[in-house]
Amino acid sequence: MISSELPELMAMSDHFIIMAEGRVVGELDKSEATDSKIMEMAVSTFK
DSSP: OSOOOOOHHHHHEEEEEEEETTEEEEEEEEETTTTHHHHHHGGGOOO
């Protein structure tokens, strides 16, 4: 599933691949995924 709606993704997914600028920047299992970790990975390439 591809979405920018974090609550929807957190409820429906058990594995996350985070992309930024067309590249994979991170991967998390549901047990380690939090809103803040996902957002940190997504914006890390813009720092």
